[in-house]
Amino acid sequence: MAQKPGIPKGTRDFSPAEIAKRTYIFDIIKKQFKLFGFQPIETPSFENSETLMGKYGEEGDRLIFKILNSGDYLSKISDEMYDSKDSTKIATHISEKALRYDLTVPFARYVVMHQNDITFPFKRYQIQPVWRADRPQKGRFREFFQCDADVVGSQSLWQEVEFIQLYDAVFKELGLQGVTVKMNNRKILSGLAEVIGAQDKLIDFTVALDKLDKIGAEGVKNEMLSKGISEEAIEKVQPLFSFTGDNSEKLGKLKLMLADSSIGMQGIQELEFIVSAIDTLGLLQASLEIDVTLARGLNYYTGAIFEVAAPKNVAMGSIGGGGRYDDLTGIFGLKDVSGVGISFGLDRIYLVLEELGLFPENVNENIEVLCINFGEVEAMASMKMVTSLRALGIRAELYPDTAKMKKQMSYADRKGIPMVLMIGENEINENTFVLKKMIDGSQNTYEISDLSKVFGK
Amino acid sequence: MAQKPGIPKGTRDFSPAEIAKRTYIFDIIKKQFKLFGFQPIETPSFENSETLMGKYGEEGDRLIFKILNSGDYLSKISDEMYDSKDSTKIATHISEKALRYDLTVPFARYVVMHQNDITFPFKRYQIQPVWRADRPQKGRFREFFQCDADVVGSQSLWQEVEFIQLYDAVFKELGLQGVTVKMNNRKILSGLAEVIGAQDKLIDFTVALDKLDKIGAEGVKNEMLSKGISEEAIEKVQPLFSFTGDNSEKLGKLKLMLADSSIGMQGIQELEFIVSAIDTLGLLQASLEIDVTLARGLNYYTGAIFEVAAPKNVAMGSIGGGGRYDDLTGIFGLKDVSGVGISFGLDRIYLVLEELGLFPENVNENIEVLCINFGEVEAMASMKMVTSLRALGIRAELYPDTAKMKKQMSYADRKGIPMVLMIGENEINENTFVLKKMIDGSQNTYEISDLSKVFGK
Numbered sequence: 001m002a003q004k005p006g007i008p009k010g011t012r013d014f015s016p017a018e019i020a021k022r023t024y025i026f027d028i029i030k031k032q033f034k035l036f037g038f039q040p041i042e043t044p045s046f047e048n049s050e051t052l053m054g055k056y057g058e059e060g061d062r063l064i065f066k067i068l069n070s071g072d073y074l075s076k077i078s079d080e081m082y083d084s085k086d087s088t089k090i091a092t093h094i095s096e097k098a099l100r101y102d103l104t105v106p107f108a109r110y111v112v113m114h115q116n117d118i119t120f121p122f123k124r125y126q127i128q129p130v131w132r133a134d135r136p137q138k139g140r141f142r143e144f145f146q147c148d149a150d151v152v153g154s155q156s157l158w159q160e161v162e163f164i165q166l167y168d169a170v171f172k173e174l175g176l177q178g179v180t181v182k183m184n185n186r187k188i189l190s191g192l193a194e195v196i197g198a199q200d201k202l203i204d205f206t207v208a209l210d211k212l213d214k215i216g217a218e219g220v221k222n223e224m225l226s227k228g229i230s231e232e233a234i235e236k237v238q239p240l241f242s243f244t245g246d247n248s249e250k251l252g253k254l255k256l257m258l259a260d261s262s263i264g265m266q267g268i269q270e271l272e273f274i275v276s277a278i279d280t281l282g283l284l285q286a287s288l289e290i291d292v293t294l295a296r297g298l299n300y301y302t303g304a305i306f307e308v309a310a311p312k313n314v315a316m317g318s319i320g321g322g323g324r325y326d327d328l329t330g331i332f333g334l335k336d337v338s339g340v341g342i343s344f345g346l347d348r349i350y351l352v353l354e355e356l357g358l359f360p361e362n363v364n365e366n367i368e369v370l371c372i373n374f375g376e377v378e379a380m381a382s383m384k385m386v387t388s389l390r391a392l393g394i395r396a397e398l399y400p401d402t403a404k405m406k407k408q409m410s411y412a413d414r415k416g417i418p419m420v421l422m423i424g425e426n427e428i429n430e431n432t433f434v435l436k437k438m439i440d441g442s443q444n445t446y447e448i449s450d451l452s453k454v455f456g457k
Numbered sequence: 458m459a460q461k462p463g464i465p466k467g468t469r470d471f472s473p474a475e476i477a478k479r480t481y482i483f484d485i486i487k488k489q490f491k492l493f494g495f496q497p498i499e500t501p502s503f504e505n506s507e508t509l510m511g512k513y514g515e516e517g518d519r520l521i522f523k524i525l526n527s528g529d530y531l532s533k534i535s536d537e538m539y540d541s542k543d544s545t546k547i548a549t550h551i552s553e554k555a556l557r558y559d560l561t562v563p564f565a566r567y568v569v570m571h572q573n574d575i576t577f578p579f580k581r582y583q584i585q586p587v588w589r590a591d592r593p594q595k596g597r598f599r600e601f602f603q604c605d606a607d608v609v610g611s612q613s614l615w616q617e618v619e620f621i622q623l624y625d626a627v628f629k630e631l632g633l634q635g636v637t638v639k640m641n642n643r644k645i646l647s648g649l650a651e652v653i654g655a656q657d658k659l660i661d662f663t664v665a666l667d668k669l670d671k672i673g674a675e676g677v678k679n680e681m682l683s684k685g686i687s688e689e690a691i692e693k694v695q696p697l698f699s700f701t702g703d704n705s706e707k708l709g710k711l712k713l714m715l716a717d718s719s720i721g722m723q724g725i726q727e728l729e730f731i732v733s734a735i736d737t738l739g740l741l742q743a744s745l746e747i748d749v750t751l752a753r754g755l756n757y758y759t760g761a762i763f764e765v766a767a768p769k770n771v772a773m774g775s776i777g778g779g780g781r782y783d784d785l786t787g788i789f790g791l792k793d794v795s796g797v798g799i800s801f802g803l804d805r806i807y808l809v810l811e812e813l814g815l816f817p818e819n820v821n822e823n824i825e826v827l828c829i830n831f832g833e834v835e836a837m838a839s840m841k842m843v844t845s846l847r848a849l850g851i852r853a854e855l856y857p858d859t860a861k862m863k864k865q866m867s868y869a870d871r872k873g874i875p876m877v878l879m880i881g882e883n884e885i886n887e888n889t890f891v892l893k894k895m896i897d898g899s900q901n902t903y904e905i906s907d908l909s910k911v912f913g914k
Contacts (some may be wrong), residue, residue, distance in 0.1 A: 005508065005566040005789045008554050011501030013567055015574070016581070019497040035847045037824045037854035040476040044468030044600055045502065045556075045586060046522075051462065065503075066525040068552050070590040074544045082542065087531045095525050097465050099502075109462045110470055117472070119871045121857055124473070129502060133527040143501055156857030158836065165844065280837060281844055332462045367494045379615065380737060387622065387738055390492045397494035400578055400613030414576040 010134070010142030020364045021350060022145075025174065026127060029147055029344055032169045036162060038125040038149045043106040045129070046097040053098070055105045055331065063133045066095040099131040103148045104328070104341070111152055112332035120153030120337075139347060150341030152328065157270060160304045160324070161277045163342045167308055167320060168286040170344065175358045178311030179286040179319075184294035185271055186301050186323070188254065191264015192240075192292070195257060196233035205229060206295040209240060217241040240292065247275045250290045270303060302326040306342055310352050319345045319352060369396040370412045371421045372405070381423045385433060385451065392457045396421075412438060467591070467599030477821040478807060479602075482631065483584060486604055486801055489626045493619060495582040495606045500563040502586075503554040510555070512562045512788065520590045523552040556588040560605045561785070561798070568609055569789035577610030577794075596804060607798030609785065614727060617761045617781070618734045620799045624765055624777060625743040627801065632815045635768030636743040636776075641751035642728055643758050643780070645711065648721015649697075649749070652714060653690035662686060663752040666697060674698040697749060704732045707747045727760060759783040763799055767809050776802045776809060826853040827869045828878045829862070838880045842890060842908065849914040853878075869895060 007013060014022065030040075046067055053061055073094045074082070081090065100106055103126045111118065127147045136142055149166065151159050164181050171179040189206065193199040204227040208220050215223070220241065224234055239253040251272055258264030271290060278288050294305050296318075303324030310316040322342030329337045353359050369389055371382035382398050389396035399408045412420050422434040427445075435454065436443035446454050464470060471479065487497075503524055510518055530551045531539070538547065557563055560583045568575065584604045593599055606623065608616050621638050628636045646663065650656040661684040665677050672680070677698065681691055696710040708729055715721030728747060735745050751762050753775075760781030767773040779799030786794045810816050826846055828839035839855050846853035856865045869877050879891040884902075892911065893900035903911050 005570045006505060007501050007508075007566075007570075008503060008505055011503065013501070013571065014499040015571070016496035016498060019499060023497075034822050035850070035852050037852060039473035039823075040480075041473060042471040042476060044464050044470070045588070046465060046468065046600075048463060048465055051464075062527070065527075067556075068523040068525050068548060070519070070522075072544045074542050074547065085531050085539065087529045090531065091525060099524070109464075113462045113464075114470065114472070119868060123854070131502070143503075151857070154857040158830075158840065158855055158857045161840070162855075169847070277837065277840070281840060365491050366496070373615075380734065383615065383618070383734070383738060390626070393492070395492050395494060397580070398615055398619075400608070400611040400615045411576060 008142070010136030010140075012141065012143070017364055021353070021359050022346065024359060024363045025346060025349055025353070026147070028173045029170055030125070030127070032166060032173065033125040033149055035169070036123075036149075036166050038123045041107070041110060041124045041126055042128060043100070043103075043110055043126070046099050047106060047109070049092070049096055049098045051109055052101055052105060056101055060101065064101050065099040065131045065133055066091055067097040067099065069094055069096055100128070101132060102130050103128060103146045103343075104150075107148070107150060108329045108339075109332055111337070112329050112334045115334060121151050121156075121159075122153055123149070123151045125149040139351070141347070145346050147344040147346050148341055149343075150339055152337050152339040155338045157273050157304075158277075159340050160270075160274050161281070163306065163322065163340065164274070164278055164286075164288055165281065165283070167306075167342065168283045171286055171308075172284040174349070174353060176311065176349075176352065176356070177285060178313070180309040181286055181288050182291040182294050182307045182309060183271065183274065183288060184291055184305040185267040186303055186305060187263050187267025187270065188258070188292060189267075189295060191258040191261035191267055192237060194261045194264065195236050196229060198229055198233060201227060201229050203295065206293055210293040210295075212241065212243075212293070243292065247271075247288065247290050250292075251275070254292070274304070296321055296323070300325055304340065310348070311356075314352050314355055316348055316352055316355075319348045321345075364416075365395065367395045367397050367415065367417045369394060369419045369421050370408070370415075370417045371396065371398045371423070372408050373399040373402050374422075374424050375402050378423055378425065378428065381428050382421070385421060385423065385448075388451055389455070392452055392455060394455055394457075465599070467593030467597075469598065469600070474821055478810070478816050479803070481816060481820045482803060482806055482810070483604070485630045486627055487582070487584070489623060489630065490582040490606055492626070493580075493606070493623050495580045498564070498567060498581045498583055499585060500557070500560075500567055500583070503556050504563060504566070506549070506553055506555045508566055509558055509562060513558055517558065521558050522556040522588045522590055523548055524554040524556065526551055526553055557585070558589060559587050560585060560603045560800075561607075564605070564607060565786045566789055568794070569786050569791045572791060578608050578613075578616075579610055580606070580608045582606040596808070598804070602803050604801040604803050605798055606800075607796055609794050609796040612795045614730050614761075615734070616797050617727075617731050618738070620763065620779065620797065621731070621735055621743075621745055622738065622740070624763075624799065625740045628743055628765075629741040631806070631810060633768065633806075633809065633813070634742060635770070637766040638743055638745050639748040639751050639764045639766060640728065640731065640745060641748055641762040642724035643760055643762060644720050644724025644727065645715070645749060646724075646752060648715040648718035648724055649694060651718045651721065652693050653686060655686055655690060658684060658686050660752065663750055667750040667752075669698065669700075669750070700749060704728075704745065704747050707749075708732070711749070731761070753778055753780070757782055761797065767805070768813075771809050771812055773805055773809050773812075776805045778802075821873070822852065824852045824854050824872065824874045826851060826876045826878050827865070827872075827874045828853065828855045828880070829865050830856040830859050831879075831881050832859050835880055835882065835885065838885050839878070842878060842880065842905070845908055846912070849909055849912060851912055851914070 052064055077093050129143050130146050131143050134140055167181050189202060193202040208223040212220050221234055237257055239257055251268060254268050294307055296305060296307055301323035305323040306321055307318045308320035310319045320343060324340040326338050328339040371386050373379045386396045386398050418438055420436045427433055431448045432445050433448055434443055434445050509521055534550050586600050587603050588600050591597055624638050646659060650659040665680040669677050678691055694714055696714055708725060711725050751764050753764055758780035762780040763778055764775045765777035767776045777800060781797035783795050785796040828843050830836045843853045843855050875895055877893045884890055888905045889902050890905055891900055891902050
């Protein structure tokens with residue numbers, strides 16, 4: 001009995017048309033990565049479990065795909081352990097390897113392992129799949145590509161400047177207008193926490209603040225109060241409730257609020273440097289916007305925090321993000337190596353380009369010429385043409401069977417092949433070929449010796 | 458306590474230099490795949506276990522990496538089953554997914570699942586990693602890329618002809634001379650088995666015959682006798698013991714031996730068609746050689762069998778292989794779909810190119826210009842240059858910190874960056890920049906307005 005084929009939930013097959021579009025995005029990102037001096041690395045799909053476990057919090061540990069040991073994996077478990085039937089405890093004994101959960105931890109591991117071969121600052125990019133045992137839903141997959149660029153080994157803020165330029169360059173080349181690079185700084189958030197005297201309530205604070213657009217200033221204040229943030233504290237950051245204006249106006253308001261917080265003022269200085277450099281250098285198409293509600297990866301980032309918003313006319317969350325993290329490699333024994341990096345959200349960028357019709361028409365590298373197969377002798381003559389066309393760099397093929405003309409034409413039609421080349425008995429005798437354009441059915445006869453000329457080569 | 462980082466045995470990190478070389482090979486293969494009309498697909502890294510299990514024999518099943526179910530995976534096992542502590546049986550209950558073992562079975566599954574969206578004959582290529590729990594050794598990894606092209610849905614022998622041309626085109630473009638495409642046909646082997654009256658001894662027979670070069674005719678005959686192949690049978694295939702000459706001489710000898718075997722004669726006809734077509738069309742650089750000892754994937758292939766031998770001056774096994782298999786998709790419920798395909802052995806091709814020094818010098822897409830960082834004001838002037846250079850398509854970067862000149866030059870040196878661009882106070886005042894060539898230390902001063910001219914853009 002034949003199996004009914006399926007694939008695991010949360011995973012995807014990609015068709016040629018989908019691959020063509022994904023490759024289009026990847027190629028532009030890679031091209032810009034290289035122009036900006038990033039070099040590719042790749043790490044194994046699975047790591048030793050201890051490399052990954054404990055790096056992403058308890059929830060993360062649960063979502064890591066574990067690989068069952070080979071052989072008689074149960075034989076090494078003590079009876080006592082086995083009798084517990086404790087899935088979590090036993091997992092650590094029957095699984096030594098786990099699938100990559102992100103590209104950041106493997107990168108940190110890579111830097112530490114290869115530190116003697118690396119010239120710092122080290123600018124690397126990495127585009128590989130990661131796996132998460134998340135509940136699949138629209139736009140969330142169990143296997144998806146991450147697309148990261150990071151620099152380690154320098155604290156220079158020029159790198160933050162470069163990453164904003166990099167986002168700008170990529171989205172410009174993708175033809176995506178109206179992209180906003182939002183920027184915050186962990187030190188601003190720490191300063192605000194200092195000012196409101198509630199460092200432990202920082203997350204509640206930013207979550208509430210983030211709802212300003214939706215529930216208004218009163219709503220936000222009520223939520224803050226309900227979370228135990230005092231009225232007095234809220235008063236101190238009053239300007240945040242009408243935090244409008246351009247970046248320099250926002251910086252001005254922040255300076256007033258954070259005057260007494262040295263860490264806050266440091267954050268402001270960093271933002272000022274970056275904003276001013278970008279003002280001087282200019283952006284091609286994107287805009288840069290200070291957003292103090294931005295708190296992604298709060299426990300992780302120590303300086304800049306970035307998030308890229310899709311154009312406002314598309315209902316899509318962030319299409320990229322990143323930030324600076326000190327001591328990324330400390331967990332693996334290499335101290336005081338500062339890192340900063342960004343990532344591109346491939347799947348969402350794909351959806352945005354699709355929705356806006358921004359994929360080029362010729363993104364599909366389809367066959368350009370189909371040679372019709374009229375029989376053994378004619379097929380040989382056609383195969384010579386196919387061979388010559390390929391040598392000219394033209395994607396060509398012979399229909400493999402001597403099928404009815406209608407079937408062969410329908411193949412060309414269904415595959416969207418623009419030209420059909422025919423060599424029958426007459427053409428063999430006269431050293432000619434017939435070229436038919438599928439778009440209008442027009443056809444012409446040419447000398448075989450003119451082949452390269454006909455194709456403009 | 459920091460963890461000492463490592464990676465699972467049989468897996469690899471790839472450095473930028475290694476990726477550059479691997480990408481060089483992949484790009485040439487992909488380019489030729491496309492010229493020949495193959496289109497890319499991708500399938501998930503893991504499949505449902507039932508898709509993979511039982512497809513690669515008992516040994517294969519053992520070598521498939523299984524993924525542990527998420528959550529309380531032990532809770533669903535009956536006490537009776539659990540008490541058996543039988544690793545193999547319990548594995549099927551605690552693991553529903555497994556890592557891809559090759560690209561062929563997932564491809565068959567893909568074709569069946571998407572048969573209504575596919576135009577047949579379907580020519581697909583697929584370049585993705587696969588995983589095998591094999592004992593790692595030199596040149597054998599637990600994670601490695603496969604690189605396959607297959608056609609399904611036609612029995613035309615033109616496809617075999619095309620695959621030989623495809624091998625030839627790829628190795629020609631890689632600059633690899635002296636490649637031999639060896640070809641056999643399963644029907645020839647069946648014919649020989651018929652003739653020697655020992656179909657069950659076909660593997661023993663071909664294994665022995667394959668040693669002809671090493672142990673001579675007498676050695677081979679003795680081995681055959683020891684395997685229970687009769688002296689009479691060996692007599693009937695006497696010509697195989699001096700199976701020299703060109704392809705047409707070999708075909709002549711085979712015709713004499715296999716005259717009474719209809720399946721054998723069918724195999725000869727197929728070989729003849731392919732050899733004659735290749736003779737007519739010509740190959741660029743490779744040679745095609747009939748090799749009746751070729752028996753790879755014997756239980757799998759039903760027609761043509763290919764194997765590509767590296768140039769004789771390199772000690773390396775096969776660098777590619779493939780063949781025709783009828784009814785690939787039958788296991789998933791789609792009958793009578795013939796397929797034929799080949800694969801490229803990436804890791805071995807890499808080693809061959811490395812050994813022969815065939816990688817181009819500029820394969821590494823390294824930074825072309827490093828801009829020296831002399832301080833905040835100068836850095837801004839340099840950053841403008843960097844931005845302009847990138848817009849011209851030149852890979853450029855600013856050294857991120859105002860480090861000592863020596864340190865910055867040493868960075869350029871260690872990274873092999875060919876040019877260093879300097880803008881100090883004088884240059885800012887004079888609207889100029891200094892460009893230094895690292896190869897000979899020569900340097901010149903240019904007007905900033907001449908930037909694109911200086912870089913030939």
